[in-house]
Amino acid sequence: MKIHFTLNGQPVELEAEPFARLAPILADVLGIASVRTPCGIGRCGACMVLLDGRPVNACLVVAGKVEGAEILTAEGVADAAKPVIDALERHGAVQCGYCAPGLLVSLAAAHRGTGDMKAEDVEGLLTGNLCRCSGYAGLRKAIADVFA
Incomplete structure (x- = not known):
């Protein structure tokens, strides 16, 4: 088709x-x-x-x-997600980078979706994004920065 x-x-x-x-x-x-x-x-x-x-x-x-x-x-979301990308870099949230595109898409959707979303809500949205090497500490800090 x-x-x-x-x-x-x-x-x-x-x-x-x-x-x-x-x-x-x-x-x-x-x-x-x-x-x-x-x-x-x-x-x-x-x-x-x-x-x-x-x-x-x-x-x-x-x-x-x-x-x-x-x-x-x-x-396609990279330009609009600049604050998210900057926070991920600032907090060393991504190590090998394999999961980074999927995380970025999910975070960009949350960032553009609503201005009143809290960091805890965003973390819940990421339950479908696995990262095997970061331990999520940097990711949590980046989320707190962007969605505080």
């Missing part, structure tokens, strides 16, 4: 099986470096994207569901 959507502000048209997963389409077909596909079952958050403004695990979304949608990846 032919699908049409907007990716990071640019129109995309491509052929895909209706039940093909979005994460490999973005990563392997369209070359989006920030979309990673380690688990493929929605547990790690490394493939997190914004789909019509909502953070979703792209490995769980099928191509047939993105017709006409707006998709933003870490590349």
Whole structure:
């Protein structure tokens, strides 16, 4: 089937099986470096994207569901998420960087979604983003900085 959507502000048209997963389409077909596909079952958050403004695990979304949608990846939210990126850097919140794009997408969604969100609420939103090397201390400090 032919699908049409907007990716990071640019129109995309491509052929895909209706039940093909979005994460490999973005990563392997369209070359989006920030979309990673380690688990493929929605547990790690490394493939997190914004789909019509909502953070979703792209490995769980099928191509047939993105017709006409707006998709933003870490590349697409980077400019708007500058305060989040600065806080992550300032507090050494990211070590190896593998989880960073998914974390950034989730934090960017929280940052642009509401001005009255508290750090505790944001931490709850990140339950779907796993980081295996940071210990989360720097991440908690960065969240406190941005959402205090």
